[in-house]
Amino acid sequence: MKFWTRRPAVAAPAALAAGRAGIVSSAWPALGRRRSRDGGIGGIAAKMSVLLAVVLAGAAGVPASASVPASASARGWSIVPSPNPLARTGQLAAVSCSSSSSCTAVGDYTQQLGTTVTLAERWNGTSWSAKSTPNPEGAPSSWLNAVDCPSASACVAVGNAFTRSGTVITLAERWDGTKWSIQATPNPSSGGGVLFGVSCSSASACTAVGASNAGTFAERWNGTKWLIQPAANPPPGGGVLFGVACTSAVSCTAVGFSNSGTLAEHWDGTAWAIQATPNPPQGGAGLSGVSCTSA
Numbered sequence: 001m002k003f004w005t006r007r008p009a010v011a012a013p014a015a016l017a018a019g020r021a022g023i024v025s026s027a028w029p030a031l032g033r034r035r036s037r038d039g040g041i042g043g044i045a046a047k048m049s050v051l052l053a054v055v056l057a058g059a060a061g062v063p064a065s066a067s068v069p070a071s072a073s074a075r076g077w078s079i080v081p082s083p084n085p086l087a088r089t090g091q092l093a094a095v096s097c098s099s100s101s102s103c104t105a106v107g108d109y110t111q112q113l114g115t116t117v118t119l120a121e122r123w124n125g126t127s128w129s130a131k132s133t134p135n136p137e138g139a140p141s142s143w144l145n146a147v148d149c150p151s152a153s154a155c156v157a158v159g160n161a162f163t164r165s166g167t168v169i170t171l172a173e174r175w176d177g178t179k180w181s182i183q184a185t186p187n188p189s190s191g192g193g194v195l196f197g198v199s200c201s202s203a204s205a206c207t208a209v210g211a212s213n214a215g216t217f218a219e220r221w222n223g224t225k226w227l228i229q230p231a232a233n234p235p236p237g238g239g240v241l242f243g244v245a246c247t248s249a250v251s252c253t254a255v256g257f258s259n260s261g262t263l264a265e266h267w268d269g270t271a272w273a274i275q276a277t278p279n280p281p282q283g284g285a286g287l288s289g290v291s292c293t294s295a
Contacts, residue, residue: 082121082128085109090119094146094157101125102152104175106133108143108159116141118173120157120180133173133180136161142171146198146208146243153177154203156221158185158195160210168192170219172208172226185226190214197243197254197289205249207267209241209256216241216265218254218272232265232274234258241265243289251295257286264290 082105084090090109097103103123110116118133135142142161149155155175160168170185170193187193191213200206204223209231211217215238216231231254233239239258246252250269257263261279264287265272279285 080123080128083130085119085130092119092121093144096147096149096155097123098149098151102149104147104149104155104157106144106147106157106159114140116143118142118144118157118159118171120144120147120175131175131180134182136163136169136171136182138164140164144171144173145194145196148198148200148206149175150200150203154200156183156198156200156206156208158198158208158210160192160194168194170195170208170210172198172219172221183221183226185219186228188212188214188217188228193217195219196256197241199244199246199252201246201248205246207244207246207252207254209244209254211238211240211256215239216254216256216263216272218244218267229267229272232272234260234263234274236260239263242287245290245292247292247295251292253290253292255287255290261285262287 090107092105092107094107095103095105101124105121105123105128107119108116109119117135120131120133121128122131133144139161142159144157144159146159147155147157153176157173157175157180159171161171162168169187172183172185172195173180174183185195193210193212194217195208195210197210198206198208200221204221206221207229208219208221208226209217215233218229218231218241219226220229231241237259239256241254241256241263243256244252244254246267250267252267254265254267254272255263261283262277262285264275264277266275277287
């Protein structure tokens with residue numbers, strides 16, 4: 001299974017989610033190869049769109065003042081102002097809260113010269129503020145797809161970037177309570193890699209999942225460095241993992257889909273194994289997120 005990721009300049013929210021998922025056609029072109037959306041899987045991805053924490057105007061045609069995170073203190077849902085980058089093409093794709101007064105949201109925006117860069121904002125219980133995030137040196141595109149914060153002073157965000165030669169590479173950044181910094185992440189030997197989801201059971205135990213040209217892909221942070229974990233690949237053609245939830249260092253569940261439909265895998269501290277998952281009768285299903293309260 002081969003695929004790629006891209007950033008649409010103008011799209012509806014569902015299409016934005018499909019673009020972030022990187023699914024464009026049943027042909028699954030190689031990572032980094034740009035082509036237009038076509039085929040049935042692109043439509044499936046649009047239907048599977050995940051609720052975005054915040055849509056930062058422009059890309060969805062929403063006024064810049066209409067960012068809509070949920071208030072942590074108000075009853076029900078309410079609009080809370082959040083800062084927008086100067087460009088009108090930004091968006092926040094994921095959010096994680098360690099408490100009602102500590103939330104972090106991540107995504108990306110495109111600068112005036114056309115370079116896409118990472119974006120992070122933080123909620124302190126009263127207001128949102130933008131935080132400076134680094135980008136790989138010389139990368140024409142960098143974005144963050146997911147974030148998890150085990151505490152107010154420990155967040156890990158993952159995504160991907162493109163090199164100057166056009167190769168897509170994994171990206172991880174860490175918040176230490178004061179600043180964001182890039183963490184070195186390995187890339188699959190099969191070519192470029194993308195990280196779509198991350199879950200941390202503690203500040204020293206995080207798992208990130210995604211895909212490569214060889215199929216499913218997973219990496220683990222052990223408190224010192226990121227290491228590749230051999231993820232299980234369903235036949236035929238491999239799969240893609242979009243979300244992951246870890247209740248401990250030895251128990252994670254990741255979900256996504258393959259050419260056969262829904263996909264779930266479990267990490268037992270030693271290896272990833274595919275779990276049988278049902279599919280709706282009409283077919284064409286996938287899983288984009290997961291949450292676990294216990295193993």
